[in-house]
Amino acid sequence: MDFSSFVTSLVTSFVIFLVLMLLFVWLSRKPGNAVVYYPNRILKGLDPADGRSSIRNPFAWIWEALSSSEQDVLNMSGVDTAVYFVFLSTVLGILALSGVILLPVLLSVAATDNAANSKSISDTSSNGTFSDLDKLSMANVKAKSPRLWAFLIATYWVSFVTYYLLWKAYKHVAELRAKALMSPKPEQFAVLVRDLPNAPKGQSRKEQVDSYFRAIYPETFYRSLVVTANKQVNKLWQELEGYKKKLVRAEAIYEESKKGNAAGIRPTNKTGFLGLVGEKVDSIEYYTGKINELIPKLEAEQRATVREKQQCSALVFFTSRMTAACAGQSLHAQMVDTWTVVDAPEPRQLIWNNLTMKFFDRQTRPCVVYIIVFLTIVFYMIPIAFISAFTTLDNLKKLLPFLKPVVNIAAIRTILEAYLPQLALIIFLALLPKFLLFLSKAEGIHSESHAIRAASGKYFYFVVINVFIGVTVGGTIFSTIKTIEKHPKSIVSLLAKSLPSNATFFITYIALKFFVGYGLELSRLVPLIIFHLKKKYLCKTEAEIKDAWFPGDLGYGTRVPGDMLVVTIVLCYSVIAPIIIPFGVLYFGLGWLILRNQALKVYVPSYESYGRMWPHIHKRVLAALLLYQLTMLGYLGVKKFYYTEFVVVLIALSLIFAFVCSNKFYPAFRHTPLEVVCHEPKETLNMEQIFKSYIPPSLCSEKLGDDQQEDAFSQGSKSVSVV
Amino acid sequence: MDFSSFVTSLVTSFVIFLVLMLLFVWLSRKPGNAVVYYPNRILKGLDPADGRSSIRNPFAWIWEALSSSEQDVLNMSGVDTAVYFVFLSTVLGILALSGVILLPVLLSVAATDNAANSKSISDTSSNGTFSDLDKLSMANVKAKSPRLWAFLIATYWVSFVTYYLLWKAYKHVAELRAKALMSPKPEQFAVLVRDLPNAPKGQSRKEQVDSYFRAIYPETFYRSLVVTANKQVNKLWQELEGYKKKLVRAEAIYEESKKGNAAGIRPTNKTGFLGLVGEKVDSIEYYTGKINELIPKLEAEQRATVREKQQCSALVFFTSRMTAACAGQSLHAQMVDTWTVVDAPEPRQLIWNNLTMKFFDRQTRPCVVYIIVFLTIVFYMIPIAFISAFTTLDNLKKLLPFLKPVVNIAAIRTILEAYLPQLALIIFLALLPKFLLFLSKAEGIHSESHAIRAASGKYFYFVVINVFIGVTVGGTIFSTIKTIEKHPKSIVSLLAKSLPSNATFFITYIALKFFVGYGLELSRLVPLIIFHLKKKYLCKTEAEIKDAWFPGDLGYGTRVPGDMLVVTIVLCYSVIAPIIIPFGVLYFGLGWLILRNQALKVYVPSYESYGRMWPHIHKRVLAALLLYQLTMLGYLGVKKFYYTEFVVVLIALSLIFAFVCSNKFYPAFRHTPLEVVCHEPKETLNMEQIFKSYIPPSLCSEKLGDDQQEDAFSQGSKSVSVV
Structure with missing residues (x-):
């Protein structure tokens, strides 16, 4: 990637971001959109946007996000969200502290050592023209140069900053958790x-x-x-609830029609498949009849369930x-x-179906799941390639003959042929988190938050292995093969050159991710459009409208692995190409700001695990650090630096740090420490109500x-x- | 080792055993020896040998041992001893069940396939004369022969017998433990x-x-x-107790002297080093004075300790x-x-000095200890060689000049020169268990039984690695080197030959161990001699005599690793040279019989851990089984058997079995299950007394x-x- 295309990509992303932000400022001020931009406040019974400030200043939200305290987040969105911000600010701190030292020092050390090395590489490699950006990276330093000491020391600096901030963060999160658990739940x-x-x-x-x-x-x-085994009773209940909703809807339509016409038009529907075929009946009568028919059935089934379908598990x-x-x-x-x-x-987190799973199953299923995940990570390209091959245009025409006239148009044909394989990949990647969550639940985990953590861990490995390692190693191998055939010994110097040149790719990747990703996040364009469409054409009752704007939660399951990928990339390149650090800082800074706004005003957490996500995050940041140290070990080796072995000390330190942290802090996350719950609550909770909440x-x-x-x-x- | 020397060795061992047993029968009937042969019964206030039966029949002890039930052992010697017998009978069962199938089948399969293979080996090896014993082993089977199927199936049979009996034993021990814990302690x-x-x-x-x-x-x-920090107060207290004992002794001597002479002779002693030098004083007066002087000192120190020396640990x-x-x-x-x-x-198990050890120390010290143990196991010959080199006769003469006249005698000189290195080795091996116990205590373990288990584990690895693997591989390498120089390709067939030929060495080793070892154990010659010597020349008071015959405990710390070595050897050779199995059966059968007698009549357990030794034993029997399966994998490979890979299935099965057992049974050994202690005791224990027992x-x-x-x-x- 040359310098001009790099700048073009950055500028494009930035312009998109600006447009999205202006859209947000404009759209969020319209009262009709308040349910999309302030649902969390509305659900908590607060005034959507504190009234005055949002009218006075279009950028007030930035000020509000910056001035909000951790306590505000705890109040509005719970411990899990606060812990997510601890993660964002910790990583931000690591990158900022690293950047303050690394940027001025390493850039000057690298930039002033340009002559000899770039010449020697242009001798051996076929396309040895160094871009301007590469001059600022470690590739520009001569092999065996004493300047490499600066890079070794920088590696130590980044590691120690990480240890220090992670330690502080773990301590802080443990206190948050203890404080939250102290009041009775x-x-x-x-x-x-x-x-x-x-x-x-x-x-x-x-x-x-x-x-x-x-x-x-x-x-x-x-x-x-x-x-109890609830399959039967759940089915009946869902059927009943469905009819109840339809009845309310039919009544709303009837009321609506009365406004224009005093008598009104009684809505009708067909009884067959999807309401498309079958006999035409009066909806209100039909649904009322169905409901009256189902209620005694459900009650009989309920009685049978609680008496005869008791399983080998209990609360x-x-x-x-x-x-x-x-x-x-x-x-x-x-x-x-x-x-x-x-x-x-929590009652809302219980995965009822997994409660009755046998001990033996719970031991063996994870093994099977791990094997499937491993195969998915390593061979995920195979089914996609297979599907792409199968879904050629000719096959499509045979299977879906009604598409023929469309496909035969030349322009559409070209586009379809070009995008069909990518489409398969995009669909696969979109379905992957759901698939991983399904796998995690199949392990027999009994709580929703735990299943999401497990899925998130799997997604992390998928992302890091396929995106980070895949791009780096893959890029290196492909650009190398041709040269190696001519000069087999040049492989080492080529590898040294490929690593930093991938840095520019990752910089644009991160920039795209934060400018476009966070722009979309802030502007909420997609939920806004969906809400307005639904409101206009589908929703008839109040409950349906609320369903249409209900915001959902932050989605740790996919958000954390995505952030982790950025942490991994930025850490790994922090010393090799320090120019990446400001982009990392921007990613986490902008992320902190925008998600703070979203957490305070938009998202509603769907469960509360009191920070149990943290040990998981901590471990993966450490894994990224280890990968970084291994990369540096390899890269300093490529540079033939005599004291490369000093990095091994760091790797040992990281392992010891991980061991100490998990011994010191983790048990308090696995179990509730007794000293935390020994203070009996002042007002006693209603035990009967607690019991009922679990039914x-x-x-x-x-x-x-x-x-x-x-x-x-x-x-x-x-x-x-x-x- | 040829056949005649093999038989000679066996016969010699057997004769020694017969002599020792007859000695036991003769000596144990003398009433004066009852305290040596029946101390456990005497301490429990029972009649030494049930009176009649031992007089009627000199071999009544065998009948008594055989007819004793597990409940008798539990009553007389506690759960730990009962668990040790479960171990003995389980191993006995494994070997007996294996032998019943393997001996008739494998011996006939091996013995009838003699011709071809033995010839081919005598072609390539320099000393290819097969002994009669080797004809009965797997070495006698041709490479690639379909007869190897029998040996593969035998490997499976032994493994499954082991799984089955270990599973049953673990279940039984878990029940024993639960039953014992149910009554309050x-x-x-x-x-x-x-x-x-x-x-x-x-x-x-x-x-x-x-x-x-x-x-x-x-x-x-x-x-x-x-x-509290008790160093000072312990020192004072020991001093005081020492003087009290000496006073009682001096008074006893004075009483004794009065019998001959009405006035009596007041005993005297010297106040200097070891009572050898210094002023001569009247003992009774001197000790009384010392005691009166120490008592207020001790009381002041006690008060200071409990008030000011409180440590960061508590019961x-x-x-x-x-x-x-x-x-x-x-x-x-x-x-x-x-x-x-x-x-x-238990109070008697508390290692008071380790209680105050810091968390950090308890985490790091085991790592240091493991490194030391590893070095000891691998390089234990180095310090011994160094000491032997240092303690040459010339050095001894220089350092200890008074030895010169003795050393200069030619005969003694020769003997000393020949035995000094062996002496160093023997002293090292005798001190090793103590050293390992010291290391285990240095890890920061807080209970005596746990420290002994840890030391026993270390000793097991030392014994298995140095004796079993050392002798097998060492013997093979040394006998091979010369031949390899001539025919480099003969290494495989030689290895195949060396393994079974070591079997005869191990058979004589086991026979020596059980005939001589158990003979000495039963006859208790050494404690008997020591007791009589002490009684005659040293003991003056009743307490001193009791100290002289007090029997101590079974000594699991060294006994279990010794038994484990035999299990390892017999298992590993069970298929290669099935002739070893009867010797293993004899070892454990005789051991069961003789130790049953000793447990019922002699040894007094010094602590009770309610079978916590079992998971430890179980794991090590499984380790022996794994080693056996690995050996078979290697040996079938040497025999070029096409289906050798089937053994890998067994190895995987062993690992799964170990995992399942430790998941299913181990937690109940680590912690006390609540359902076991939920039945509150009928008679309440005196809490004050429990509290006092820990001071x-x-x-x-x-x-x-x-x-x-x-x-x-x-x-x-x-x-x-x-x-």
Whole structure:
């Protein structure tokens, strides 16, 4: 990439960003768009944009984001979001502190050593014209030069800055988590029990669980909720809910039509497939009939479920947080594969289907999943190539004959032929996070946040291996092969040249990512358009309109791996081509600013894990640091520097640092420390309400729970406590 | 080793065994020796040998050992000893079941395939005369022969027998442990807390611990005992105890002398070094004076210790076993390196000096220790060679001139010159277990039984690597080098030959070990001689005589690794030279019989860890099995068997088996499962007595503990419970 195309790319990205930002300023001031730009504030019952300031100054949002404190984020969006900002500011700090030293020193050291090396490379390589940018990188330094000392010391500097800031951040996050856990939460009173052994004869599951836990915790045991097989009842419930929604919609349409015409037009629909075929009926009557028909069915199924479909898993509630925290950490049964007790997640996080998975499955499934993920990462190009080959235009014409007239137009034909393979790749990459989340759930993980963390980890490896390593090594190999044939010994000097020249590619990649990516993020163009389309053509009721603008969460599952890729790239090139650092700083600075705005005003977290994402992030930043140190070890070796081995010390230090951190901080993230929950709450929580929050919606019914003694939710009588 | 010398060696060993057994029968019937042959029964207040039976039949002990049940062992010697017998009988079972199939099948398969292979070897090797024994081994089978299928299947058979019996044994031991833990033990009410953070200003350590645990466990907290620095007070106390013993002895001597002479002779001693030099004084007066002088000193020091020398570690007592079990498994503090809580060991097992070791030290010291152990295992010959070189006779003469007249005698000179290096080796091997125990304690382990397990593990690696691998590979290499020079390609066939020929060496080694070793064990010749010598010349008081015959414990630390070496050898050779199996069966059969007698009648366990040795034994039997499978993989490869790769399946199976076992059974050994301790005891234990049992003897004093509020043992008043 030469200098002018590099600048062109940057300028283009920047112009797009400016346009998007102006769009945001313009669109966000229209009152009709408030639900798209301030949904979090609206849902919390606050005034969309503090009224005055947004009218006075179009860039007030920047000031608001900058002046917001961590406490504001905690209040508006919870601990997980605050932890994400700790990550952003930590990385920002690492890059800024590195840049302050590395930019002036290394650039001057590299730029003044231009003559000899560039000549020697132009002797051996076929296209030895150095671009202006490459002159500012380490490639410009002679092999064996004593100037390499500066680069070695810079490697040490970056590493130590990273250790220091990561340590501080881990400590800070641990305090955030402890502070958040100190005030009582419903899930702190519950534990999840899996792998119940077969119930003794004459005892129901419910009695078994109650008697077991009442024997161990006679004073603090509250009651238990046996997990049931809900497939049938869920199906009926969803059907019922669907009809209820349709009924409300039909009534809204009827009301609407009354305005123009006093009698109104009663809406009709067809009973067949997708409402397209079949008999035409009056909607309101039809849906009311269906609902009346389903309600007794559902109730019968609910009763059958809680009584007969009890599974080998249960939620147990205690009246004391201390007991629940102890129980979650203690071994209960003599044999480990029975009575496995873990902390219960939030009710909204429970992956109900995985609760009943057997111990053996939970041990073996991850192995299978890891193999699948490994194969996906390494061979993901194969199915895409296969699909592209299959979906040629000729095949398409055969399979979908109605496309023929379109495809036969020459212009469209050319475009389709050019873009079909890329389309397959784009679709694959868009579906990948969902696929990885599906795989993570298939492992048997019981909480949503944990599954997302697991998926995010897999995505990180996919991204780093395929994008970073793939581009670097791939680019080097392809540009090298021809020259190697002529001068086999030039491979080393070529490798040395390829690494820094990839830097310009990554700089434009990062710039595109932050200018266009964050521009789109801030302007929310896509959600805005979708909302207005839905509002105009689809939504009839208030609930449907709310669904249309409901913002969702920040999406750590894909956001964190994306950021991690940038961390990895910038760290790895920080010493080789320090010019990349300002772009990294811009990425995380702009990201911090824009996401702060989004976190405060737009996104609504869909769960709260009290910072359990952090150990995961910490480990991956360290992995990036290790990759960086390995790169430097290799690159200094390529430069034939005599003291390259000093980098090995750093690698050992990183491993020790990782070990110490995970020993010192991680246990408090895995379990709840007892000193945190030992202060009993001032106002006691309503235990009954906590219990009810864990009952799945499809089983919530007034008629259930209190009359039968043996169903999954009933309050067991004290008489069963005799063991 | 040829056949005749093999038989000679076996016969010699057997004769020695017969002599030792007859000695035992003869000596054990003399009433004066009862304290040497039945100390465990005597200490438990039982009649030494059930009276009648031992007189009627000199071999009654065999019948008694065979008819004793596991419950007898549990009653007489505790769970650890019972677990050791589970180990012996499991290995016995593995070898017997293997032998039943392998001996008839493999011996006939090997013996009938003699011609071709033995000829081909005698062509290539310099000394290709096959002994009769080698004909019965796998070396006698032709390369690539389909007969190798029998050996492959045999490998599978031995592995599956091992899996099955190990699984059964682990289950059985887990039940034994659970049953033993179910009845209340003092240590179940206590936990050990380490790494206390600095006490807040104005709070003593004692108050800090009390307030922390009272906040978390308001209902079940009983009291705490802060660990103190006892070096000074221990020294004074030992001095005092020494003088007390000497006073009793002096009085006994005086009483004795009165029998002959009415006035008696008052004993005297010299006050200088070792009682050899210095002023001569009246012993009784001198010691009484010393004691009177020391008592106030000791009391002052005791008071100073409990008040001012409180360390960053404490024992905390609860009134409920459940709470203590929960506490030992739960994370207490936000930061892991503070308030580390673990289950407390028995009072007699506490390694008081290690309790105050810092968290950081406990993490780093094991690494240093492992490096030292690794170096010891690999390079242990170097210091021995160095010492042997240094302790030549000429050096000895220079350093210890008084030896000159002895050394100058020709006969003694020759003997010394021949045996000095061996002497160094023998002394080294005798001191090794002590050295390894010292290293294990230096790791910072807080309980005696754990330190012994750790030392035993280190000894196992030393023994297996140096004896088994050393002899096999070493023997092969030395006998090979010469031939390789002539025929470089013969190395493979020679290796195939060397492995089985080492089998005869190991057979004689095992036979020597069980005939002579168990003979000495049963006859207890050495303790008997020492006891009689001490009784005659040294002991004056009853306490001294009891000390002289006190039997000590079974000594798992060295016994288990020794047995493990035999397991490793027999397993590894079981298929290659099945003739070794009967010797292995004899070793473990005889061992079971003789040690059963010793466990019931002689040894007194010095601690009880409720079978925590088992996971350790289990892992090492599996390690031996893995080594065996690797050996078979290599040896079948040497035999050019086409289906050698089938052994890889077995290796994978072993790893999976180890993983499953450690996941299923191990947690119940690491922690106390709550369901085991949830049944509260019928008769409540005396909490005050439990608390007192943990106070070190040097600090036991009537005047301590109740008057001051701030010392290490005091019952903290309820007023400090406000946090």
